[in-house]
Amino acid sequence: MLNKIVCVALPGMAPFEFGVICEVFGIDRSDQGGPVFDFHVTAAEPGPIRTKLGFDIVVHEDLSAAADADLIAIPAYQAGTDVHPEILRVVREAEARGAWVLSVCSGAFVLGLAGILDGRRSTTHWMYTDELARQFPQTTVDPDVLFVEDGKVVTGAGTAAGIDAALHIVRKELGAATANIIARRMVVPPQRDGGQSQFIQTPVVKCQSDSFAAITTWMLGNLDQELTVDQLARKSLMSSRTFARRFRAELGTTPTAWLNRQRLLRAQQLLEETSQTLESIAADTGFGGAAVMRHHFVKVLQTTPTAYRRTFGALQPLR
Incomplete structure (x- = not known):
């Protein structure tokens, strides 16, 4: 009672x-x-x-x-x-x-x-x-x-x-x-x-030194591409194993996890500030499709892209 x-x-x-x-x-x-x-x-x-x-x-x-x-x-x-x-x-x-x-x-x-x-x-x-x-x-x-x-x-x-x-x-x-x-x-x-995860403002993690600054900047500029650890390692002139180990030591997470988090942050920004469709945002952020993007939203933010836009979006989304 x-x-x-x-x-x-x-x-x-x-x-x-x-x-x-x-x-x-x-x-x-x-x-x-x-x-x-x-x-x-x-x-x-x-x-x-x-x-x-x-x-x-x-x-x-x-x-x-x-x-x-x-x-x-x-x-x-x-x-x-x-x-x-x-x-x-x-x-x-x-x-x-x-x-x-x-x-x-x-x-x-x-x-x-x-x-x-x-x-x-x-x-x-x-x-x-x-x-x-x-x-x-x-x-x-x-x-x-x-x-x-x-x-x-x-x-x-x-x-x-x-x-x-x-x-x-x-x-x-x-x-x-x-x-x-x-x-x-x-x-x-x-x-x-x-x-409440969806309300937490998570900044881009900065490198503690300049060793990974160039590659992370390049990654942020190419989120729409399919980026593999092997590709990133070659671009950094390292073996895949060395790149993954040093990346984790420098940024505290794996290259894949870091990349997915930055894609998520970029998707949040586009949902808030643009009227792009979900498929368009998924393509621009490297998730490939709206279903994959939705999976990451639910897993990390406990909400869907549509619900997130409804809460935080300044513009009416296109149907």
Whole structure:
């Protein structure tokens, strides 16, 4: 049963992520057939809570409301700052009694500090995934997904992914129809495709020295060609084995993987900035055909070229 929801406000929290929790769980939608949750905003020390943006939110309830909550929700906050030990206690006790625990964005660090991510999969905003994994090595951090459910602990990725994570809990407990009512009122899709990989800006990896600068520059200028390791090695005046070994040592990946990543980046750019057809983009980037390009998009970005263009494209694509 999902009825009593407690959102824990903490110093340095992000207003948008806090608002996501309030929007999903705090609004009476009974006039549209939606749920009415017993919603509480609490704090370890009630009173003005200074947000990340410098203004205060006044919280009137203490953490006692969390004792029988069905869901404890932790918004994003300034990770690295101290967290009141009573907040960590509330999170631990909620997990122990089988209540849902939800974090949005950097709120995952609070769950990590409480110890409830140990032995679980988790996620957070892609900017913080490496740090989450470093601080809490007992959790397996997935940097690509919008949210992770492990048991009844749900960690959401960055910012708007908190909506996806919150609606997922509603869907699990109250059904798809109820989640759809909330999503429709919020004017968001009830369930998004893909993951946060598609939002990560990945620059072209630069060489640490000049030894491969010329060949990588040439590769970028000839992405539409079928480039083999043997061909690249000959152009670099090396044996194929030596070229592959030195390339990996210099750039941290294989020539084929590097090439595919640059083709993907170029395809993303063309999808965003042009109205070329998918087949044309696939040909220009060396994927050969739209089906092959789609395979790489789904594998790396967890989305399709069509969905990517719909999200990021500035121009209407040709049919």
